[in-house]
Amino acid sequence: MTPTDPSTAPTIGRRRLLLAGLAAGTAAPWIGAQAQSYPSRPITLIVPWPAGGSTDRHLRTLAEIASKHLGQSIVIENRPGAGGTLGPATMAQTARPDGYTIAQFPLGLLRMPHMQKTAWDPLNDFTYIIGVSGYTFGLTVKADSPYKTFKDYIEAARKQPGQINYGSTGTGSSPHLLMEELAGNAKVQLTHIPFKGNADLQAALLGGHIMAQSDASGWDKYVDGGQMRLLVTFGEQRTQRWPEVPTAQELGYGVVSTSPYGLAGPKGMDPAVVKTLHDAFKKAMDDPKHMEVLGQLNQAVWYRNGEDYRKWAGETFAKDKALIERLGLAAK
Known part of the structure:
Protein backbone atom coordinates (compact mmCIF):
# COMPACT_ATOMS: atom_id res chain seq x y z
CA MET A 1 0.00 0.00 0.00
CA THR A 2 1.04 3.59 -0.63
CA PRO A 3 0.46 6.49 1.79
CA THR A 4 -2.12 7.85 -0.63
CA ASP A 5 -4.28 4.73 -0.43
CA PRO A 6 -7.67 5.99 0.78
CA SER A 7 -8.04 2.94 2.99
CA THR A 8 -5.14 4.08 5.16
CA ALA A 9 -6.31 7.68 5.60
CA PRO A 10 -8.52 7.10 8.64
CA THR A 11 -5.75 5.11 10.35
CA ILE A 12 -3.13 7.78 9.66
CA GLY A 13 -5.55 10.52 10.70
CA ARG A 14 -6.37 8.74 13.95
CA ARG A 15 -2.67 8.18 14.63
CA ARG A 16 -1.86 11.87 14.12
CA LEU A 17 -4.72 12.89 16.37
CA LEU A 18 -3.55 10.44 19.02
CA LEU A 19 0.04 11.75 18.90
CA ALA A 20 -1.17 15.36 19.02
CA GLY A 21 -3.35 14.53 22.01
CA LEU A 22 -0.46 12.88 23.82
CA ALA A 23 1.77 15.91 23.15
CA ALA A 24 -0.84 18.32 24.45
CA GLY A 25 -1.49 16.15 27.48
CA THR A 26 2.16 15.93 28.45
CA ALA A 27 3.21 19.57 27.79
CA ALA A 28 1.34 21.13 30.71
CA PRO A 29 2.54 18.58 33.31
CA TRP A 30 6.13 19.07 32.08
CA ILE A 31 5.89 22.84 32.56
CA GLY A 32 4.26 22.31 35.92
CA ALA A 33 7.00 19.91 36.93
CA GLN A 34 9.62 22.52 36.07
CA ALA A 35 7.91 25.00 38.39
CA GLN A 36 7.43 22.35 41.08
CA SER A 37 11.14 21.48 41.06
CA TYR A 38 12.18 25.13 41.29
CA PRO A 39 14.69 25.98 42.58
CA SER A 40 17.00 23.07 41.84
CA ARG A 41 20.23 25.10 41.81
CA PRO A 42 21.61 28.38 43.27
CA ILE A 43 19.93 31.68 42.36
CA THR A 44 21.85 34.83 41.40
CA LEU A 45 20.68 38.13 42.87
CA ILE A 46 22.19 41.14 41.10
CA VAL A 47 22.89 44.08 43.42
CA PRO A 48 23.63 47.06 41.15
CA TRP A 49 25.92 48.78 43.67
CA PRO A 50 29.42 48.02 44.98
CA ALA A 51 29.84 45.70 47.96
CA GLY A 52 29.76 47.33 51.37
CA GLY A 53 27.08 49.96 50.78
CA SER A 54 23.68 50.12 52.46
CA THR A 55 21.82 48.28 49.68
CA ASP A 56 24.43 45.54 49.56
CA ARG A 57 24.29 45.13 53.34
CA HIS A 58 20.51 44.94 53.28
CA LEU A 59 20.06 42.55 50.38
CA ARG A 60 22.83 40.18 51.50
CA THR A 61 21.00 39.68 54.78
CA LEU A 62 17.61 39.33 53.09
CA ALA A 63 18.97 36.83 50.56
CA GLU A 64 20.64 34.75 53.26
CA ILE A 65 17.33 34.38 55.10
CA ALA A 66 15.30 33.75 51.92
CA SER A 67 17.71 31.04 50.80
CA LYS A 68 16.74 28.95 53.83
CA HIS A 69 13.09 29.06 52.75
CA LEU A 70 14.00 28.22 49.15
CA GLY A 71 16.35 25.38 50.01
CA GLN A 72 19.01 26.80 47.67
CA SER A 73 21.73 29.40 48.14
CA ILE A 74 21.35 32.90 46.71
CA VAL A 75 24.58 34.27 45.27
CA ILE A 76 25.01 38.05 45.38
CA GLU A 77 26.56 39.52 42.24
CA ASN A 78 27.58 43.18 42.55
CA ARG A 79 27.22 44.83 39.15
CA PRO A 80 27.36 48.64 39.62
CA GLY A 81 27.11 51.37 37.02
CA ALA A 82 24.74 53.82 35.32
CA GLY A 83 23.18 54.99 38.57
CA GLY A 84 22.14 51.49 39.58
CA THR A 85 20.50 50.63 36.24
CA LEU A 86 23.28 48.72 34.48
CA GLY A 87 22.92 45.42 36.36
CA PRO A 88 19.12 45.07 36.21
CA ALA A 89 18.96 46.30 32.61
CA THR A 90 21.58 43.78 31.50
CA MET A 91 19.64 41.04 33.29
CA ALA A 92 16.42 42.05 31.53
CA GLN A 93 18.13 41.88 28.14
CA THR A 94 20.23 38.73 28.52
CA ALA A 95 19.01 36.47 31.35
CA ARG A 96 16.58 33.60 30.86
CA PRO A 97 13.23 34.12 32.64
CA ASP A 98 13.64 30.91 34.63
CA GLY A 99 13.94 32.47 38.09
CA TYR A 100 17.64 31.78 38.48
CA THR A 101 18.67 35.39 37.82
CA ILE A 102 16.87 38.25 39.59
CA ALA A 103 17.91 41.76 40.57
CA GLN A 104 17.21 44.69 42.79
CA PHE A 105 14.92 47.14 40.97
CA PRO A 106 16.06 50.65 42.02
CA LEU A 107 13.92 53.69 41.32
CA GLY A 108 16.46 54.92 38.77
CA LEU A 109 15.14 52.34 36.31
CA LEU A 110 11.88 54.29 36.17
CA ARG A 111 13.74 57.56 35.56
CA MET A 112 16.60 56.77 33.21
CA PRO A 113 14.39 56.29 30.08
CA HIS A 114 13.14 59.86 30.54
CA MET A 115 16.70 61.20 30.57
CA GLN A 116 18.28 59.21 27.76
CA LYS A 117 17.44 56.59 25.16
CA THR A 118 17.54 53.08 26.60
CA ALA A 119 17.39 49.65 24.99
CA TRP A 120 15.05 48.41 27.71
CA ASP A 121 11.61 49.35 29.01
CA PRO A 122 11.18 49.43 32.81
CA LEU A 123 7.52 48.43 32.69
CA ASN A 124 7.51 45.79 29.96
CA ASP A 125 10.95 44.15 30.18
CA PHE A 126 10.76 43.08 33.83
CA THR A 127 8.71 40.72 35.99
CA TYR A 128 7.91 42.43 39.29
CA ILE A 129 8.36 40.03 42.22
CA ILE A 130 8.11 41.93 45.51
CA GLY A 131 8.50 45.43 46.97
CA VAL A 132 10.87 45.43 49.92
CA SER A 133 12.03 48.73 51.44
CA GLY A 134 13.02 52.36 50.91
CA TYR A 135 15.99 54.46 51.89
CA THR A 136 16.82 57.10 54.46
CA PHE A 137 18.68 59.70 52.43
CA GLY A 138 20.93 62.30 53.94
CA LEU A 139 23.67 64.79 53.15
CA THR A 140 26.88 64.23 55.08
CA VAL A 141 30.17 66.13 55.27
CA LYS A 142 33.52 65.18 56.74
CA ALA A 143 33.79 65.74 60.49
CA ASP A 144 36.28 68.59 60.04
CA SER A 145 34.17 70.33 57.39
CA PRO A 146 33.55 74.06 57.88
CA TYR A 147 29.83 73.38 57.30
CA LYS A 148 28.34 72.74 60.72
CA THR A 149 24.71 72.90 59.53
CA PHE A 150 22.86 72.47 56.26
CA LYS A 151 22.23 76.21 56.27
CA ASP A 152 26.01 76.76 56.28
CA TYR A 153 26.35 74.53 53.23
CA ILE A 154 23.57 76.28 51.29
CA GLU A 155 24.86 79.74 52.24
CA ALA A 156 28.29 78.79 50.92
CA ALA A 157 26.67 77.74 47.63
CA ARG A 158 24.82 81.04 47.50
CA LYS A 159 28.04 83.02 47.94
CA GLN A 160 30.08 80.83 45.57
CA PRO A 161 27.81 79.67 42.69
CA GLY A 162 29.06 76.41 41.18
CA GLN A 163 32.01 76.17 43.56
CA ILE A 164 30.31 74.00 46.18
CA ASN A 165 30.05 70.34 45.21
CA TYR A 166 28.55 67.07 46.36
CA GLY A 167 28.85 63.45 45.26
CA SER A 168 26.06 60.93 44.67
CA THR A 169 25.67 57.33 43.58
CA GLY A 170 25.20 58.32 39.94
CA THR A 171 23.47 60.63 37.51
CA GLY A 172 19.71 60.09 37.66
CA SER A 173 19.86 58.31 41.01
CA SER A 174 17.57 59.49 43.80
CA PRO A 175 20.47 61.04 45.80
CA HIS A 176 21.29 63.09 42.71
CA LEU A 177 17.77 64.15 41.77
CA LEU A 178 16.70 65.11 45.28
CA MET A 179 19.70 67.45 45.57
CA GLU A 180 19.00 68.97 42.16
CA GLU A 181 15.39 69.55 43.19
CA LEU A 182 16.51 71.08 46.48
CA ALA A 183 19.07 73.31 44.77
CA GLY A 184 16.37 74.56 42.44
CA ASN A 185 14.03 75.30 45.34
CA ALA A 186 16.84 77.03 47.27
CA LYS A 187 17.90 78.94 44.14
CA VAL A 188 21.54 77.89 44.40
CA GLN A 189 23.93 76.21 41.97
CA LEU A 190 25.68 73.04 43.18
CA THR A 191 28.22 70.97 41.25
CA HIS A 192 27.32 67.27 41.05
CA ILE A 193 30.02 64.56 40.98
CA PRO A 194 28.68 61.06 40.20
CA PHE A 195 30.17 57.82 41.57
CA LYS A 196 29.45 54.15 40.91
CA GLY A 197 28.16 53.46 44.42
CA ASN A 198 28.29 54.04 48.15
CA ALA A 199 31.76 52.65 48.84
CA ASP A 200 33.53 54.82 46.23
CA LEU A 201 31.49 57.83 47.27
CA GLN A 202 32.30 57.48 50.97
CA ALA A 203 35.99 56.97 50.24
CA ALA A 204 36.00 60.19 48.21
CA LEU A 205 34.40 62.16 51.04
CA LEU A 206 36.69 60.72 53.73
CA GLY A 207 39.67 61.40 51.47
CA GLY A 208 38.69 65.06 51.10
CA HIS A 209 38.06 64.81 47.35
CA ILE A 210 34.47 66.11 47.58
CA MET A 211 32.78 68.52 49.98
CA ALA A 212 29.65 66.50 50.74
CA GLN A 213 27.85 63.30 49.81
CA SER A 214 24.18 62.74 49.11
CA ASP A 215 23.44 59.10 49.76
CA ALA A 216 21.35 56.47 51.53
CA SER A 217 22.26 55.56 55.08
CA GLY A 218 25.40 53.59 54.24
CA GLN A 227 34.16 60.62 60.95
CA MET A 228 31.21 62.34 59.24
CA ARG A 229 28.57 64.89 60.19
CA LEU A 230 24.97 64.40 59.05
CA LEU A 231 23.49 67.78 58.08
CA VAL A 232 20.00 66.90 56.83
CA THR A 233 17.75 63.93 56.02
CA PHE A 234 15.02 63.65 53.39
CA GLY A 235 12.18 61.67 54.97
CA GLU A 236 8.79 63.01 55.97
CA GLN A 237 9.87 63.05 59.62
CA ARG A 238 13.14 63.12 61.55
CA THR A 239 14.74 59.73 62.00
CA GLN A 240 14.59 57.83 65.26
CA ARG A 241 18.30 57.13 65.10
CA TRP A 242 19.41 60.73 64.51
CA PRO A 243 16.52 62.77 65.96
CA GLU A 244 18.63 65.92 66.29
CA VAL A 245 19.08 66.17 62.51
CA PRO A 246 16.40 68.23 60.69
CA THR A 247 14.63 67.18 57.50
CA ALA A 248 14.82 69.14 54.26
CA GLN A 249 11.04 69.46 54.46
CA GLU A 250 11.06 71.18 57.86
CA LEU A 251 13.87 73.48 56.74
CA GLY A 252 11.55 74.72 54.00
CA TYR A 253 13.14 73.14 50.93
CA GLY A 254 10.07 71.07 49.96
CA VAL A 255 11.89 67.81 49.17
CA VAL A 256 10.85 64.40 50.52
CA SER A 257 12.36 61.18 49.10
CA THR A 258 12.61 57.53 50.20
CA SER A 259 13.10 55.86 46.77
CA PRO A 260 11.31 52.51 47.33
CA TYR A 261 12.85 49.41 45.79
CA GLY A 262 12.21 45.70 45.40
CA LEU A 263 13.14 42.64 43.39
CA ALA A 264 12.42 41.81 39.76
CA GLY A 265 13.33 39.30 37.09
CA PRO A 266 13.28 39.26 33.28
CA LYS A 267 9.90 39.45 31.57
CA GLY A 268 8.01 36.21 30.94
CA MET A 269 8.68 34.41 34.21
CA ASP A 270 6.41 31.49 35.18
CA PRO A 271 3.84 32.80 37.72
CA ALA A 272 4.46 29.73 39.89
CA VAL A 273 8.18 30.55 40.07
CA VAL A 274 7.38 34.19 40.84
CA LYS A 275 5.13 33.06 43.69
CA THR A 276 7.85 30.80 45.10
CA LEU A 277 10.31 33.71 45.12
CA HIS A 278 7.74 36.14 46.50
CA ASP A 279 6.76 33.83 49.35
CA ALA A 280 10.36 33.11 50.34
CA PHE A 281 11.35 36.78 50.35
CA LYS A 282 8.17 37.79 52.19
CA LYS A 283 9.02 35.32 54.97
CA ALA A 284 12.55 36.72 55.00
CA MET A 285 11.21 40.26 55.29
CA ASP A 286 9.26 39.29 58.42
CA ASP A 287 12.29 37.65 60.02
CA PRO A 288 13.65 39.44 63.16
CA LYS A 289 17.19 39.37 61.73
CA HIS A 290 16.00 41.28 58.67
CA MET A 291 14.12 43.80 60.80
CA GLU A 292 17.30 44.30 62.84
CA VAL A 293 19.29 45.22 59.72
CA LEU A 294 16.57 47.61 58.56
CA GLY A 295 16.75 49.23 61.98
CA GLN A 296 20.51 49.64 61.64
CA LEU A 297 20.04 51.29 58.25
CA ASN A 298 17.05 53.28 59.50
CA GLN A 299 14.90 51.88 56.68
CA ALA A 300 11.24 50.95 56.80
CA VAL A 301 9.47 47.93 55.31
CA TRP A 302 7.78 48.73 51.99
CA TYR A 303 5.96 45.53 51.12
CA ARG A 304 4.14 45.18 47.79
CA ASN A 305 3.16 41.96 46.05
CA GLY A 306 4.11 41.61 42.40
CA GLU A 307 0.85 43.01 41.03
CA ASP A 308 0.80 46.03 43.35
CA TYR A 309 4.49 46.65 42.74
CA ARG A 310 3.89 46.71 38.97
CA LYS A 311 0.98 49.13 39.41
CA TRP A 312 3.07 51.42 41.61
CA ALA A 313 5.88 51.37 39.02
CA GLY A 314 3.52 52.49 36.26
CA GLU A 315 2.22 55.38 38.33
CA THR A 316 5.71 56.42 39.42
CA PHE A 317 7.06 56.22 35.85
CA ALA A 318 4.47 58.76 34.74
CA LYS A 319 4.93 61.03 37.78
CA ASP A 320 8.73 61.12 37.57
CA LYS A 321 8.61 62.11 33.92
CA ALA A 322 7.12 65.43 35.04
CA LEU A 323 9.82 65.83 37.74
CA ILE A 324 12.67 65.19 35.30
CA GLU A 325 11.23 67.62 32.77
CA ARG A 326 10.87 70.25 35.49
CA LEU A 327 14.51 69.81 36.51
CA GLY A 328 15.63 70.20 32.90
CA LEU A 329 17.11 66.69 32.78
CA ALA A 330 14.84 65.21 30.10
CA ALA A 331 16.37 63.71 26.96
CA LYS A 332 16.58 66.18 24.11
Whole structure:
Protein backbone atom coordinates (compact mmCIF):
# COMPACT_ATOMS: atom_id res chain seq x y z
CA MET A 1 0.00 0.00 0.00
CA THR A 2 1.04 3.59 -0.63
CA PRO A 3 0.46 6.49 1.79
CA THR A 4 -2.12 7.85 -0.63
CA ASP A 5 -4.28 4.73 -0.43
CA PRO A 6 -7.67 5.99 0.78
CA SER A 7 -8.04 2.94 2.99
CA THR A 8 -5.14 4.08 5.16
CA ALA A 9 -6.31 7.68 5.60
CA PRO A 10 -8.52 7.10 8.64
CA THR A 11 -5.75 5.11 10.35
CA ILE A 12 -3.13 7.78 9.66
CA GLY A 13 -5.55 10.52 10.70
CA ARG A 14 -6.37 8.74 13.95
CA ARG A 15 -2.67 8.18 14.63
CA ARG A 16 -1.86 11.87 14.12
CA LEU A 17 -4.72 12.89 16.37
CA LEU A 18 -3.55 10.44 19.02
CA LEU A 19 0.04 11.75 18.90
CA ALA A 20 -1.17 15.36 19.02
CA GLY A 21 -3.35 14.53 22.01
CA LEU A 22 -0.46 12.88 23.82
CA ALA A 23 1.77 15.91 23.15
CA ALA A 24 -0.84 18.32 24.45
CA GLY A 25 -1.49 16.15 27.48
CA THR A 26 2.16 15.93 28.45
CA ALA A 27 3.21 19.57 27.79
CA ALA A 28 1.34 21.13 30.71
CA PRO A 29 2.54 18.58 33.31
CA TRP A 30 6.13 19.07 32.08
CA ILE A 31 5.89 22.84 32.56
CA GLY A 32 4.26 22.31 35.92
CA ALA A 33 7.00 19.91 36.93
CA GLN A 34 9.62 22.52 36.07
CA ALA A 35 7.91 25.00 38.39
CA GLN A 36 7.43 22.35 41.08
CA SER A 37 11.14 21.48 41.06
CA TYR A 38 12.18 25.13 41.29
CA PRO A 39 14.69 25.98 42.58
CA SER A 40 17.00 23.07 41.84
CA ARG A 41 20.23 25.10 41.81
CA PRO A 42 21.61 28.38 43.27
CA ILE A 43 19.93 31.68 42.36
CA THR A 44 21.85 34.83 41.40
CA LEU A 45 20.68 38.13 42.87
CA ILE A 46 22.19 41.14 41.10
CA VAL A 47 22.89 44.08 43.42
CA PRO A 48 23.63 47.06 41.15
CA TRP A 49 25.92 48.78 43.67
CA PRO A 50 29.42 48.02 44.98
CA ALA A 51 29.84 45.70 47.96
CA GLY A 52 29.76 47.33 51.37
CA GLY A 53 27.08 49.96 50.78
CA SER A 54 23.68 50.12 52.46
CA THR A 55 21.82 48.28 49.68
CA ASP A 56 24.43 45.54 49.56
CA ARG A 57 24.29 45.13 53.34
CA HIS A 58 20.51 44.94 53.28
CA LEU A 59 20.06 42.55 50.38
CA ARG A 60 22.83 40.18 51.50
CA THR A 61 21.00 39.68 54.78
CA LEU A 62 17.61 39.33 53.09
CA ALA A 63 18.97 36.83 50.56
CA GLU A 64 20.64 34.75 53.26
CA ILE A 65 17.33 34.38 55.10
CA ALA A 66 15.30 33.75 51.92
CA SER A 67 17.71 31.04 50.80
CA LYS A 68 16.74 28.95 53.83
CA HIS A 69 13.09 29.06 52.75
CA LEU A 70 14.00 28.22 49.15
CA GLY A 71 16.35 25.38 50.01
CA GLN A 72 19.01 26.80 47.67
CA SER A 73 21.73 29.40 48.14
CA ILE A 74 21.35 32.90 46.71
CA VAL A 75 24.58 34.27 45.27
CA ILE A 76 25.01 38.05 45.38
CA GLU A 77 26.56 39.52 42.24
CA ASN A 78 27.58 43.18 42.55
CA ARG A 79 27.22 44.83 39.15
CA PRO A 80 27.36 48.64 39.62
CA GLY A 81 27.11 51.37 37.02
CA ALA A 82 24.74 53.82 35.32
CA GLY A 83 23.18 54.99 38.57
CA GLY A 84 22.14 51.49 39.58
CA THR A 85 20.50 50.63 36.24
CA LEU A 86 23.28 48.72 34.48
CA GLY A 87 22.92 45.42 36.36
CA PRO A 88 19.12 45.07 36.21
CA ALA A 89 18.96 46.30 32.61
CA THR A 90 21.58 43.78 31.50
CA MET A 91 19.64 41.04 33.29
CA ALA A 92 16.42 42.05 31.53
CA GLN A 93 18.13 41.88 28.14
CA THR A 94 20.23 38.73 28.52
CA ALA A 95 19.01 36.47 31.35
CA ARG A 96 16.58 33.60 30.86
CA PRO A 97 13.23 34.12 32.64
CA ASP A 98 13.64 30.91 34.63
CA GLY A 99 13.94 32.47 38.09
CA TYR A 100 17.64 31.78 38.48
CA THR A 101 18.67 35.39 37.82
CA ILE A 102 16.87 38.25 39.59
CA ALA A 103 17.91 41.76 40.57
CA GLN A 104 17.21 44.69 42.79
CA PHE A 105 14.92 47.14 40.97
CA PRO A 106 16.06 50.65 42.02
CA LEU A 107 13.92 53.69 41.32
CA GLY A 108 16.46 54.92 38.77
CA LEU A 109 15.14 52.34 36.31
CA LEU A 110 11.88 54.29 36.17
CA ARG A 111 13.74 57.56 35.56
CA MET A 112 16.60 56.77 33.21
CA PRO A 113 14.39 56.29 30.08
CA HIS A 114 13.14 59.86 30.54
CA MET A 115 16.70 61.20 30.57
CA GLN A 116 18.28 59.21 27.76
CA LYS A 117 17.44 56.59 25.16
CA THR A 118 17.54 53.08 26.60
CA ALA A 119 17.39 49.65 24.99
CA TRP A 120 15.05 48.41 27.71
CA ASP A 121 11.61 49.35 29.01
CA PRO A 122 11.18 49.43 32.81
CA LEU A 123 7.52 48.43 32.69
CA ASN A 124 7.51 45.79 29.96
CA ASP A 125 10.95 44.15 30.18
CA PHE A 126 10.76 43.08 33.83
CA THR A 127 8.71 40.72 35.99
CA TYR A 128 7.91 42.43 39.29
CA ILE A 129 8.36 40.03 42.22
CA ILE A 130 8.11 41.93 45.51
CA GLY A 131 8.50 45.43 46.97
CA VAL A 132 10.87 45.43 49.92
CA SER A 133 12.03 48.73 51.44
CA GLY A 134 13.02 52.36 50.91
CA TYR A 135 15.99 54.46 51.89
CA THR A 136 16.82 57.10 54.46
CA PHE A 137 18.68 59.70 52.43
CA GLY A 138 20.93 62.30 53.94
CA LEU A 139 23.67 64.79 53.15
CA THR A 140 26.88 64.23 55.08
CA VAL A 141 30.17 66.13 55.27
CA LYS A 142 33.52 65.18 56.74
CA ALA A 143 33.79 65.74 60.49
CA ASP A 144 36.28 68.59 60.04
CA SER A 145 34.17 70.33 57.39
CA PRO A 146 33.55 74.06 57.88
CA TYR A 147 29.83 73.38 57.30
CA LYS A 148 28.34 72.74 60.72
CA THR A 149 24.71 72.90 59.53
CA PHE A 150 22.86 72.47 56.26
CA LYS A 151 22.23 76.21 56.27
CA ASP A 152 26.01 76.76 56.28
CA TYR A 153 26.35 74.53 53.23
CA ILE A 154 23.57 76.28 51.29
CA GLU A 155 24.86 79.74 52.24
CA ALA A 156 28.29 78.79 50.92
CA ALA A 157 26.67 77.74 47.63
CA ARG A 158 24.82 81.04 47.50
CA LYS A 159 28.04 83.02 47.94
CA GLN A 160 30.08 80.83 45.57
CA PRO A 161 27.81 79.67 42.69
CA GLY A 162 29.06 76.41 41.18
CA GLN A 163 32.01 76.17 43.56
CA ILE A 164 30.31 74.00 46.18
CA ASN A 165 30.05 70.34 45.21
CA TYR A 166 28.55 67.07 46.36
CA GLY A 167 28.85 63.45 45.26
CA SER A 168 26.06 60.93 44.67
CA THR A 169 25.67 57.33 43.58
CA GLY A 170 25.20 58.32 39.94
CA THR A 171 23.47 60.63 37.51
CA GLY A 172 19.71 60.09 37.66
CA SER A 173 19.86 58.31 41.01
CA SER A 174 17.57 59.49 43.80
CA PRO A 175 20.47 61.04 45.80
CA HIS A 176 21.29 63.09 42.71
CA LEU A 177 17.77 64.15 41.77
CA LEU A 178 16.70 65.11 45.28
CA MET A 179 19.70 67.45 45.57
CA GLU A 180 19.00 68.97 42.16
CA GLU A 181 15.39 69.55 43.19
CA LEU A 182 16.51 71.08 46.48
CA ALA A 183 19.07 73.31 44.77
CA GLY A 184 16.37 74.56 42.44
CA ASN A 185 14.03 75.30 45.34
CA ALA A 186 16.84 77.03 47.27
CA LYS A 187 17.90 78.94 44.14
CA VAL A 188 21.54 77.89 44.40
CA GLN A 189 23.93 76.21 41.97
CA LEU A 190 25.68 73.04 43.18
CA THR A 191 28.22 70.97 41.25
CA HIS A 192 27.32 67.27 41.05
CA ILE A 193 30.02 64.56 40.98
CA PRO A 194 28.68 61.06 40.20
CA PHE A 195 30.17 57.82 41.57
CA LYS A 196 29.45 54.15 40.91
CA GLY A 197 28.16 53.46 44.42
CA ASN A 198 28.29 54.04 48.15
CA ALA A 199 31.76 52.65 48.84
CA ASP A 200 33.53 54.82 46.23
CA LEU A 201 31.49 57.83 47.27
CA GLN A 202 32.30 57.48 50.97
CA ALA A 203 35.99 56.97 50.24
CA ALA A 204 36.00 60.19 48.21
CA LEU A 205 34.40 62.16 51.04
CA LEU A 206 36.69 60.72 53.73
CA GLY A 207 39.67 61.40 51.47
CA GLY A 208 38.69 65.06 51.10
CA HIS A 209 38.06 64.81 47.35
CA ILE A 210 34.47 66.11 47.58
CA MET A 211 32.78 68.52 49.98
CA ALA A 212 29.65 66.50 50.74
CA GLN A 213 27.85 63.30 49.81
CA SER A 214 24.18 62.74 49.11
CA ASP A 215 23.44 59.10 49.76
CA ALA A 216 21.35 56.47 51.53
CA SER A 217 22.26 55.56 55.08
CA GLY A 218 25.40 53.59 54.24
CA TRP A 219 27.12 56.53 55.98
CA ASP A 220 25.57 55.50 59.32
CA LYS A 221 28.70 53.92 60.81
CA TYR A 222 30.79 56.95 59.87
CA VAL A 223 28.30 59.36 61.39
CA ASP A 224 28.02 57.30 64.56
CA GLY A 225 31.80 56.85 64.61
CA GLY A 226 32.47 60.57 64.38
CA GLN A 227 34.16 60.62 60.95
CA MET A 228 31.21 62.34 59.24
CA ARG A 229 28.57 64.89 60.19
CA LEU A 230 24.97 64.40 59.05
CA LEU A 231 23.49 67.78 58.08
CA VAL A 232 20.00 66.90 56.83
CA THR A 233 17.75 63.93 56.02
CA PHE A 234 15.02 63.65 53.39
CA GLY A 235 12.18 61.67 54.97
CA GLU A 236 8.79 63.01 55.97
CA GLN A 237 9.87 63.05 59.62
CA ARG A 238 13.14 63.12 61.55
CA THR A 239 14.74 59.73 62.00
CA GLN A 240 14.59 57.83 65.26
CA ARG A 241 18.30 57.13 65.10
CA TRP A 242 19.41 60.73 64.51
CA PRO A 243 16.52 62.77 65.96
CA GLU A 244 18.63 65.92 66.29
CA VAL A 245 19.08 66.17 62.51
CA PRO A 246 16.40 68.23 60.69
CA THR A 247 14.63 67.18 57.50
CA ALA A 248 14.82 69.14 54.26
CA GLN A 249 11.04 69.46 54.46
CA GLU A 250 11.06 71.18 57.86
CA LEU A 251 13.87 73.48 56.74
CA GLY A 252 11.55 74.72 54.00
CA TYR A 253 13.14 73.14 50.93
CA GLY A 254 10.07 71.07 49.96
CA VAL A 255 11.89 67.81 49.17
CA VAL A 256 10.85 64.40 50.52
CA SER A 257 12.36 61.18 49.10
CA THR A 258 12.61 57.53 50.20
CA SER A 259 13.10 55.86 46.77
CA PRO A 260 11.31 52.51 47.33
CA TYR A 261 12.85 49.41 45.79
CA GLY A 262 12.21 45.70 45.40
CA LEU A 263 13.14 42.64 43.39
CA ALA A 264 12.42 41.81 39.76
CA GLY A 265 13.33 39.30 37.09
CA PRO A 266 13.28 39.26 33.28
CA LYS A 267 9.90 39.45 31.57
CA GLY A 268 8.01 36.21 30.94
CA MET A 269 8.68 34.41 34.21
CA ASP A 270 6.41 31.49 35.18
CA PRO A 271 3.84 32.80 37.72
CA ALA A 272 4.46 29.73 39.89
CA VAL A 273 8.18 30.55 40.07
CA VAL A 274 7.38 34.19 40.84
CA LYS A 275 5.13 33.06 43.69
CA THR A 276 7.85 30.80 45.10
CA LEU A 277 10.31 33.71 45.12
CA HIS A 278 7.74 36.14 46.50
CA ASP A 279 6.76 33.83 49.35
CA ALA A 280 10.36 33.11 50.34
CA PHE A 281 11.35 36.78 50.35
CA LYS A 282 8.17 37.79 52.19
CA LYS A 283 9.02 35.32 54.97
CA ALA A 284 12.55 36.72 55.00
CA MET A 285 11.21 40.26 55.29
CA ASP A 286 9.26 39.29 58.42
CA ASP A 287 12.29 37.65 60.02
CA PRO A 288 13.65 39.44 63.16
CA LYS A 289 17.19 39.37 61.73
CA HIS A 290 16.00 41.28 58.67
CA MET A 291 14.12 43.80 60.80
CA GLU A 292 17.30 44.30 62.84
CA VAL A 293 19.29 45.22 59.72
CA LEU A 294 16.57 47.61 58.56
CA GLY A 295 16.75 49.23 61.98
CA GLN A 296 20.51 49.64 61.64
CA LEU A 297 20.04 51.29 58.25
CA ASN A 298 17.05 53.28 59.50
CA GLN A 299 14.90 51.88 56.68
CA ALA A 300 11.24 50.95 56.80
CA VAL A 301 9.47 47.93 55.31
CA TRP A 302 7.78 48.73 51.99
CA TYR A 303 5.96 45.53 51.12
CA ARG A 304 4.14 45.18 47.79
CA ASN A 305 3.16 41.96 46.05
CA GLY A 306 4.11 41.61 42.40
CA GLU A 307 0.85 43.01 41.03
CA ASP A 308 0.80 46.03 43.35
CA TYR A 309 4.49 46.65 42.74
CA ARG A 310 3.89 46.71 38.97
CA LYS A 311 0.98 49.13 39.41
CA TRP A 312 3.07 51.42 41.61
CA ALA A 313 5.88 51.37 39.02
CA GLY A 314 3.52 52.49 36.26
CA GLU A 315 2.22 55.38 38.33
CA THR A 316 5.71 56.42 39.42
CA PHE A 317 7.06 56.22 35.85
CA ALA A 318 4.47 58.76 34.74
CA LYS A 319 4.93 61.03 37.78
CA ASP A 320 8.73 61.12 37.57
CA LYS A 321 8.61 62.11 33.92
CA ALA A 322 7.12 65.43 35.04
CA LEU A 323 9.82 65.83 37.74
CA ILE A 324 12.67 65.19 35.30
CA GLU A 325 11.23 67.62 32.77
CA ARG A 326 10.87 70.25 35.49
CA LEU A 327 14.51 69.81 36.51
CA GLY A 328 15.63 70.20 32.90
CA LEU A 329 17.11 66.69 32.78
CA ALA A 330 14.84 65.21 30.10
CA ALA A 331 16.37 63.71 26.96
CA LYS A 332 16.58 66.18 24.11
